[in-house]
Amino acid sequence: MRFAAQKGTKDIxxxxxxxxxxxxxxxxxxxxxxxxxxxxxPTFEQTDLFAxxxxxxxxxxxxxxxxFNDKGGRSITLRPEGTAGVVRSYxxxxxxxxxxxxxxxxxxxxxxxxxxxxxxxxxxxxxxxEAFGSEGPAIDAEIISIVDIFFKKIGxxxxxxxxxxIGCPACRKKYNEILKDYFRPHVSGMCEDCRTxxxxxxxxxxxxxxxxxxxxxKSAPRLIDYLCDDCKAHFEGLKANLDAVGIRYEIDPxxxxxxxxxxxxxxxxxxxxxxxxxTICGGGRYDGLVENCGGAATPGIGFAMGVERLLMEAEAQxxxxxxxxxxxxxxxxxxxxxxxxxxxxxxxxxxxGIGCETDLMKRSFKAQMKYAGKSGIPFLAVIGDDExxxxxxxxxxxxxxxxxxxxxDGFVEYCKGNIV
RNA sequence: GUGGGAUUAGUUCAGCUGGUUAGAGCGCUAGUUUGUGGCACUAGAAAUCAUGGGUUCGAAUCCCAUAUCCCACCCCA
Numbered sequence: 001m002r003f004a005a006q007k008g009t010k011d012i013x014x015x016x017x018x019x020x021x022x023x024x025x026x027x028x029x030x031x032x033x034x035x036x037x038x039x040x041x042p043t044f045e046q047t048d049l050f051a052x053x054x055x056x057x058x059x060x061x062x063x064x065x066x067x068f069n070d071k072g073g074r075s076i077t078l079r080p081e082g083t084a085g086v087v088r089s090y091x092x093x094x095x096x097x098x099x100x101x102x103x104x105x106x107x108x109x110x111x112x113x114x115x116x117x118x119x120x121x122x123x124x125x126x127x128x129x130e131a132f133g134s135e136g137p138a139i140d141a142e143i144i145s146i147v148d149i150f151f152k153k154i155g156x157x158x159x160x161x162x163x164x165x166i167g168c169p170a171c172r173k174k175y176n177e178i179l180k181d182y183f184r185p186h187v188s189g190m191c192e193d194c195r196t197x198x199x200x201x202x203x204x205x206x207x208x209x210x211x212x213x214x215x216x217x218k219s220a221p222r223l224i225d226y227l228c229d230d231c232k233a234h235f236e237g238l239k240a241n242l243d244a245v246g247i248r249y250e251i252d253p254x255x256x257x258x259x260x261x262x263x264x265x266x267x268x269x270x271x272x273x274x275x276x277x278x279t280i281c282g283g284g285r286y287d288g289l290v291e292n293c294g295g296a297a298t299p300g301i302g303f304a305m306g307v308e309r310l311l312m313e314a315e316a317q318x319x320x321x322x323x324x325x326x327x328x329x330x331x332x333x334x335x336x337x338x339x340x341x342x343x344x345x346x347x348x349x350x351x352x353g354i355g356c357e358t359d360l361m362k363r364s365f366k367a368q369m370k371y372a373g374k375s376g377i378p379f380l381a382v383i384g385d386d387e388x389x390x391x392x393x394x395x396x397x398x399x400x401x402x403x404x405x406x407x408x409d410g411f412v413e414y415c416k417g418n419i420v
Numbered sequence: 421g422u423g424g425g426a427u428u429a430g431u432u433c434a435g436c437u438g439g440u441u442a443g444a445g446c447g448c449u450a451g452u453u454u455g456u457g458g459c460a461c462u463a464g465a466a467a468u469c470a471u472g473g474g475u476u477c478g479a480a481u482c483c484c485a486u487a488u489c490c491c492a493c494c495c496c497a
Contacts, residue, residue: 004470007488059495063421081497110497115421117491126497259496268497282497306497334455365455373457384455398457 008114008122019311022321023154024107027127027305030150031105034142036129039104041085047075053084053293055260057201064112078111083261083286083302084293086130091295100133107307119277119309127310128283130302132290137234140265140285140301141241147269147281147303148247154310155319159280162252163242163267164224165235166203169288171228176202178221186216203256222253234264261286265301273316274309281305327355328419329395330372334365334384341408342383348412354420373398379419381406395419 005011012020028038047067054061066078079085086104089095095102111123129146131139144161151159166172179202183190187198190205197204206220227235242249249267257266266284274280283303290298314321331346333339342358349356357377359368365382372380380396387393387408394403395414406414 004488064495112496114495115493116489117493120496124497128497257496276492277496279497304497309497330457332456364450366452366457367450369455369457371457376458380457382456386455394456396456401456403456 006122008116010121010123018323019314019321020307021324023127023307023310023314026153027107027150028105030146030153031129033149034103034146036103036105036131036146039086039089039106041079041082041089041106041108043109044076044078045085045088047077049084049088049293050077050080053087053261053289054081058260060112060259064114066111066113079108080112081110081259082106082108082126082128082304083130083259083289086302087289087293087295087300090130090132090298091290091293095132096296096298101139102132103129104131105129117277119274119306119312121308125307126304127307128302128304130300132298132300134301135234135287135299136265136285136301137237138241140238141245141247143283143301143303144242144249144267145245145247147305151269154314156310156313156317159313160270161247161249161267162255162270163238163249163265164252164255165227165231165238165264166256166262166266166284167223167227167231168263171226171231172203172223174228175221175223175226178226179203179205182221183216206254206256224251224253231264238265257282257284261289261292263287267303269305271309271313271316274312277306277309279306280309280313325376325378327357327375327377329354329356329379329381329415330368330375330377331356331358332365332368332372332380332382333359334382337385337388338383341388345383345411349415352412352416354412354415381411383408 031038047065050065051061056062060080065080068076070076086106090102106126106128108126108128109123110126113122114120116122129143131143144163148161167175180198183198183202183205187195190198194205203223206217206222224235239249252268255266255268262284264285264287267282268279269281270278271280272278281303283301285299285301287299288297290296290300329349331342333342346356346358357372357375359371363371369380378398380398381393382396383393391408392405393408393411395406395418396403404418
């Protein structure tokens with residue numbers, strides 16, 4: 001029996017990890033620049049939190065959760081997203097009493113039992129953030145500009161920002177009636193899904209892939225045209241805030257978002273390089289969620305970004321991430337006596353935080369050279385009986401071939417100043 | 421849950437219509453004599469040909485099932 005990684009999971013190998021480190025570092029940096037602090041939440045929560053938070057009619061909750069009973073008989077679920085856990089933590093830790101807005105970002109794995117395809121895995125990674133206590137729209141624009149600046153710092157270009165407002169529960173209720181009146185004469189001729197949607201969530205009929213091409217659906221009234229005055233003003237405010245900093249966007253009335261908690265602002269950053277799973281980042285406002293999860297009525301907003309999709313996009317755009325070549329010098333040995341000296345030098349170098357390597361396999365001098373060359377280590381020193389006798393070594397720059405004589409007793413000092 | 425394509429060394433692939441010891445590039449290990457790498461040359465290690473059945477004198481090759489991977493529907497990040 002040969003073991004294999006489970007369906008929809010992937011190893012991130014040492015050869016690729018530098019890209020992840022880079023993305024994580026840049027994301028954390030941008031968040032910090034906006035006053036966000038990191039939060040780390042548990043990988044699993046009680047199942048009810050997601051049922052309540054994400055919405056118990058959503059696909060994510062009804063058919064995609066990793067749910068099991070633990071040995072104490074509790075129903076546990078591996079988080080399918082980050083927002084619910086952060087909201088739980090916000091309430092549980094009394095963060096409502098902190099100065100508003102309370103802003104936090106996270107870097108998590110999430111789990112959804114789905115069929116895999118390009119840009120979709122069962123265990124995947126998300127960068128995300130949540131902000132509580134501000135109704136916006138200034139903060140709505142701010143979190144969008146976090147994504148915008150993050151993309152710029154990573155080097156990504158031309159990722160389309162689409163925004164929409166899906167209103168508050170009040171205007172959505174009114175709009176649903178309007179939509180029902182509109183569809184009522186036609187509903188009998190529509191697909192089975194749409195007939196169900198007509199009763200439960202007419203909003204979804206607009207997205208229907210089967211009936212979507214029909215003229216009735218195309219010219220259906222759009223929610224964005226029926227927002228209440230407050231929601232309309234909020235959306236206008238968002239646009240004005242985005243215009244003020246020069247972030248370009250497209251209004252896409254079809255962004256609905258499949259998670260139940262969204263209100264008012266919803267947005268997506270979409271690429272064309274990630275197959276049909278083009279949404280690299282999606283998010284929106286969720287003004288009822290905290291209250292719905294048992295906290296005080298608190299407005300909130302957030303987004304999540306698929307890290308795999310982000311890196312796919314970066315790859316497609318030819319972005320090269322810096323590799324961290326932390327090993328600066330290879331010390332090749334020519335004799336046993338030299339070996340002892342080298343071990344001590346390496347120890348001292350590492351104590352100073354200077355990465356170094358030496359032979360661990362009793363390899364020939366030539367093989368050591370080959371290893372150093374192939375590993376791309378930028379500097380090299382050779383120590384044999386001659387060097388031990390003279391007390392001087394040559395430090396070679398592997399790229400230029402240039403050699404610098406260095407006293408052995410000042411070796412670590414020299415390295416500190418010249419090869420890092 | 422439903423489709424389509426794929427699965428052969430660590431990796432990328434070749435193996436024609438079934439026929440003896442399944443090949444190559446890259447990578448890895450070692451060597452090309454004596455103290456300077458990346459290149460080149462030589463040698464070596466490495467594959468129950470995804471798994472389980474079936475057809476056949478004979479299967480990597482044909483058939484069936486299962487698994488996994490890739491892509492798509494649905495939904496999402």
